[in-house]
Amino acid sequence: MRYDVAVIGAGINGVYTALELLDRGIEKIAIIEKNYPGSGGTFRCATGIRASFTSREHVVLMKRSIEKWKELSNRFGFPFVQGGYVWLLSREEHLRNFKEYVRFHHSLGVPTRIVDPDEIKELVPTIKTDTLVAGVHDPIAGKSNPFTALLNVLEYLKKSGVEVRYPEKAEKIIVENREAKGVLTEKERVEAETILVAAGYGSRDILSTCGVDAPINNLPKHALITEKYREVFKPLLVDWETASYMVQTVSGGFLIGAELEEEYNRPPMNRIEFLYTAVRIWSKYFDWFPSTHIIRYWTGYYVMTPDHHPILGPVKDVESLYVSTGFSGHGFMIAPAASEAVAEWIVRGKPGIREAENLTIDRFKEGRLIHEIAVFG
């Protein structure tokens, strides 16, 4: 069997791109996954979704993504809660920077707003604001459930004839005369007209098998979750001073990420100091937090590129090879828009959203890096 498209990686971007391809009439699709669907970044993510970024590319794609999150959550019966984001600022200099970001957001139609400590208390019941000078509220941001967001769509794909092959490791991309012809897996040779690499932290390795150098480095990141509680607040919170975030997930647990000093490409190991760091930061804001129960702590990767923006679209040197990776910590939230862009590229030769054209892998060789002022959490 020769496929129209073989997708390497059954994370949210591989799966959603398969959906967008199917919606555009491409039927013979295989998704090859070395572990299980969602097993990389998708199922470890913080679940937040926002458009309040500091580059045009991110804002435009994420705005489209939010529209699509609404559509997809209705179509496939999973939650998308538009509960907003609140950045907590404890220094005047940060407030000054954020005033500039807010102006930038407004220029692209994202209605963020500086809020005073009293307004923060309204948005985030029970929070203590005595250390804060101000906050920033993004009312169109939200959160979803990565499990149902992926699995519900995957169920639909399988019913529609998409072949989801797992566990099956892709070992080599087969290229003949500078054209991608298929994927050699640990089981067999899989022939396809088009190959899409959406392999998250494994993307660099699999791309190197056909001589494509993707400047991706995997940065270990840490997160914990508490038991489920009834809803206390809706927004995802970012403590700007420490670049730590806290969100009450749609399932009810409080999910926290906090920064530890890390080395690129080190195995993602648990480190007990993470728990101390995370608990200290958030106990400062919530009197009740010390009495919650932590039930799980996990480590995963941010798949980082030099400019913290994804790599999307075709590869100049290899015909029929496409890439969707390097999301630098934002792969879940951008998935609906990135997948739409990549599917359009594959089917019609253009990504639809013009800004996506700035994100091809060739930008690194050609020195067209994208500048992003802030990557949080």
Next chain:
Amino acid sequence: MDPRKIIICRCEEVTLADVLEAIEKGYTDLESLKRYLRIGMGPCQGTHCIPIVLRILRRATGKNAEELMLPTSRPPLHPVQAKYFLGGDNY
């Protein structure tokens, strides 16, 4: 006995009927079942439900333990109150 009345996962209130329906839908490894039904994601961390689901799944699919993908264990083994990570003299 009615499978809708047999609780497999007490933390997340998942019944035998839920498990059988999920297997029917194609969730035939534990990692995927865990995310689909939330079995093993509550305070017991799967110590009660996962061995039971493992047996059901093995009977239903004939797969061996490796193919069934036993979920990765994550710390802590039991729920721990956050206050124990505050440090200082208080706890």
